[in-house]
Amino acid sequence: MNIKSVLCELPSWPRYLYWIEDWDKYLLDRLGVLNNHAEITHTLRNGIKLKVRASTSDACVIAHIVVKNFYMLSKNEIKNAETVVDLGAHIGLFSLWTASRSKKAAIFSFEPEPSNYNLLEYNIETNKLQLRIKPYRLALSGKNGELELFKSSESVGHSLNFKRGDSIKIQSITLEDIFHDYNISKIDILKVDIEGAEYSLLKCLDESLFSRIGIICMECHDVNSENNIDSMQKFLKDKGFIVKRNKEQIKAINKLIVTKKVLKP
Numbered sequence: 001m002n003i004k005s006v007l008c009e010l011p012s013w014p015r016y017l018y019w020i021e022d023w024d025k026y027l028l029d030r031l032g033v034l035n036n037h038a039e040i041t042h043t044l045r046n047g048i049k050l051k052v053r054a055s056t057s058d059a060c061v062i063a064h065i066v067v068k069n070f071y072m073l074s075k076n077e078i079k080n081a082e083t084v085v086d087l088g089a090h091i092g093l094f095s096l097w098t099a100s101r102s103k104k105a106a107i108f109s110f111e112p113e114p115s116n117y118n119l120l121e122y123n124i125e126t127n128k129l130q131l132r133i134k135p136y137r138l139a140l141s142g143k144n145g146e147l148e149l150f151k152s153s154e155s156v157g158h159s160l161n162f163k164r165g166d167s168i169k170i171q172s173i174t175l176e177d178i179f180h181d182y183n184i185s186k187i188d189i190l191k192v193d194i195e196g197a198e199y200s201l202l203k204c205l206d207e208s209l210f211s212r213i214g215i216i217c218m219e220c221h222d223v224n225s226e227n228n229i230d231s232m233q234k235f236l237k238d239k240g241f242i243v244k245r246n247k248e249q250i251k252a253i254n255k256l257i258v259t260k261k262v263l264k265p
Helices: 003-008 010-019 023-031 057-067 075-079 093-101 114-126 175-181 198-203 207-212 229-238 255-263
Strands: 039-043 049-053 083-087 106-110 133-136 145-150 167-173 187-192 213-219 241-246 249-254
Touching: 010 023, 010 057, 023 039, 023 057, 049 057, 049 114, 057 093, 075 093, 083 093, 093 106, 093 114, 093 133, 114 133, 167 175, 175 187, 175 207, 198 229, 207 213, 229 241, 229 249, 249 255
Parallel strands: 083 106, 083 187, 106 133, 187 213
Antiparallel strands: 039 049, 145 167, 213 249, 241 249
């Protein structure tokens, strides 16, 4: 973020001040004037402490998840969730935020990139949420086994699909594996931010398992003419979801949930 970006975001800054306790340090972090990559901690007013790497994209997740609600989830949708799966958990804010707003949710967090995963584990432990958030150093895709993860120059954006410089070997599992290996009967909220692997992930999923997912919220990426945000929107509609879209963000609600609410006496 630069001065121009700060000025463009002025209408949102009351929400930054409302949610972020150390908003002055956060602003300096977003401006990139703090010691680059030094580990610092930001504190939200609801008590969440998030260790980040200064002057990187880490602080942006607070803007996306807390201030701007990019995943378009309502308070009640989070509050009523019992099982949440966080794919592309990064340093853990979505998982922490969900745990703070739903006291009963069991959260499964998956992040393959080692430095992100280390901060994910640290942030879970610092917030004393080890019993409710289970971290796994795994990628999600349509394949099992060892894959190449291409590293981004930023702290976000590491991808199985987009070849951006150096790569590392990581282990990948499928969404079907999550249901079977972790004994999950249903997923109330499935959050997906896996940099283009969302297509293979969902297109390889057994048809019967879509009915066991309540809400899918994702950041979707254009990969090619076949796999893009428009095609994902159509794919989820064809699978029985009501789809809401805001630019690259998609929220898909299983029609069975809506039907049950309408029919509930």
